[in-house]
Amino acid sequence: MNSHEPERTFEALPPAQGRGFASSWWGLAWLKALEDTALDGRQLKTGRRLAREGRVGAVSVRPGRITAVVRDREAVYRSDVLLQELSEDEWDRFLDMASERAGHIAALLDREMPPHLVEDAAAAGVHLLPGIGDLEPECGCEAWDHCPHTGALCYQVARLLDQDPFVLLLLRGRAERRLLDELQARSTALASHGAAGEEPGPPGVSPAAVRADEAFAARDVLPPLPPPPPVPGAPGDSPSLDTEAGPVEGVDPAALEVLAADTAARALAMLADALSDGHGARPPAPALTKEQDAVRLAADARPGAPLLARIATASGRSRAGLDAAVAAWRHGRTAGLAVYDEEWAPGPADLARARARLAAAWEDGGGPGLRVAQNRWTVAGAAAQLRYGRDGRWWPYRREHGRWVPCGPADDDPAAALASVPDPAPGP
Numbered sequence: 001m002n003s004h005e006p007e008r009t010f011e012a013l014p015p016a017q018g019r020g021f022a023s024s025w026w027g028l029a030w031l032k033a034l035e036d037t038a039l040d041g042r043q044l045k046t047g048r049r050l051a052r053e054g055r056v057g058a059v060s061v062r063p064g065r066i067t068a069v070v071r072d073r074e075a076v077y078r079s080d081v082l083l084q085e086l087s088e089d090e091w092d093r094f095l096d097m098a099s100e101r102a103g104h105i106a107a108l109l110d111r112e113m114p115p116h117l118v119e120d121a122a123a124a125g126v127h128l129l130p131g132i133g134d135l136e137p138e139c140g141c142e143a144w145d146h147c148p149h150t151g152a153l154c155y156q157v158a159r160l161l162d163q164d165p166f167v168l169l170l171l172r173g174r175a176e177r178r179l180l181d182e183l184q185a186r187s188t189a190l191a192s193h194g195a196a197g198e199e200p201g202p203p204g205v206s207p208a209a210v211r212a213d214e215a216f217a218a219r220d221v222l223p224p225l226p227p228p229p230p231v232p233g234a235p236g237d238s239p240s241l242d243t244e245a246g247p248v249e250g251v252d253p254a255a256l257e258v259l260a261a262d263t264a265a266r267a268l269a270m271l272a273d274a275l276s277d278g279h280g281a282r283p284p285a286p287a288l289t290k291e292q293d294a295v296r297l298a299a300d301a302r303p304g305a306p307l308l309a310r311i312a313t314a315s316g317r318s319r320a321g322l323d324a325a326v327a328a329w330r331h332g333r334t335a336g337l338a339v340y341d342e343e344w345a346p347g348p349a350d351l352a353r354a355r356a357r358l359a360a361a362w363e364d365g366g367g368p369g370l371r372v373a374q375n376r377w378t379v380a381g382a383a384a385q386l387r388y389g390r391d392g393r394w395w396p397y398r399r400e401h402g403r404w405v406p407c408g409p410a411d412d413d414p415a416a417a418l419a420s421v422p423d424p425a426p427g428p
Helices: 026-035 039-050 088-099 104-110 115-123 148-163 166-171 178-193 214-218 253-274 290-301 305-314 319-341 350-361 413-420
Strands: 007-011 059-062 065-071 077-082 136-139 372-373 378-379 384-388 394-400 403-406
Touching: 026 039, 026 148, 039 148, 059 148, 059 166, 065 384, 088 178, 104 115, 104 178, 136 148, 136 290, 136 350, 148 166, 166 178, 214 413, 253 290, 253 305, 290 319, 305 384, 319 384, 319 394, 319 403, 350 413, 384 413, 394 413
Parallel strands: none
Antiparallel strands: 007 059, 059 065, 065 077, 077 136, 372 378, 378 384, 384 394, 394 403
16 A cells, blocks of 8 residues: 555445445446455345444545444454555556546546446556455454455445545545546646647547537646637738739729728727626627628728728718718717717607706806707807717717718717817818
8 A cells, every 4th residue: 555645534324224335337336346256145244234224434445445443233343345556557557548538537527437437447458446356355353254344344335436436546546636636737748749739640530529518527637728818909910912913803902901901900809808807798789780880991991082982882971971970980989870870859758858958057048049950959150069869968060061070979968068069260
């Protein structure tokens, strides 16, 4: 026995009235090894009765040995059952085998020992479960075969094995923590070898698939995923399509360059948003319409005049109308664009709320004269306008070259919104 291995002690189990001692297949295999080894079936029958009556005390498990005090009707005896530890070479083979399949690690973490794990271990020359003659008894009653006391101990250990197969692995020479640490170290080494570009396996042989639940269950043993790379500060440069080869007919290289640069910028913004705090709790933004996305492209990508003209035509706007829509987008994105495009009539409740806001903004009655048309409140005698949004906010507009153009972000206070309208530029 390796004196450096830890020892686990299990409290005495209650009587097992009306139930079997094992329900797992590995627990039943343990009992079969006992019953195939013992020469006197009557002794085992007595041992089974002692275990069922709860006469087995606390069970100590350490590499190569289980120990407990067993009471019969006449005396109390210390009983031990010995099981050969695996050699270092056998453990190496077992660990190599188990680390190559996430399913084996997942099963152990779930306190299970599926047949395929034991079969794969046996194929590697490692026998985990005891066979005939492997459970060697030692008892204070000095019986040379399995006596009722060592039999009772083995029956009780079958109940422990049902709950935790690591009991058997500790008997074979490895404590749970050490075993899992060694599996993790080997799994990490396998992953790093793969990342280093080692030679692939034989041609035509695909790597074994791993079930998602098995991979998740093995998360505490398999090597951790690398940390995500930092978010770049800016998107990379878009490729230049100005080459000696002429473009394919119907393809505009300048437009493609703008689209590529815009795509990179949007991807970076989406990545930064996905990694931001609270991203999972926020609902996804509604998809833009084709007309909205045309304005967004013109505002964010800042293409040259020829492309702006194409975007205006495609979105059904004049060139000046596109410029005004771009200003609305930059001040309020979809909400700002909706206020620019939409003229709506506030209902009685909305209208009363708007008038209350206006009255509160100029309590002394010294506010400007306002002409109301739908949701648009124009200052009499001035090139300034307030537009009332469906969200109850006020958007400032200024008249330029015969067109109302957004000139600032929305504000809950109509006086503050109106104050943000710049004064007309002085004449020459």
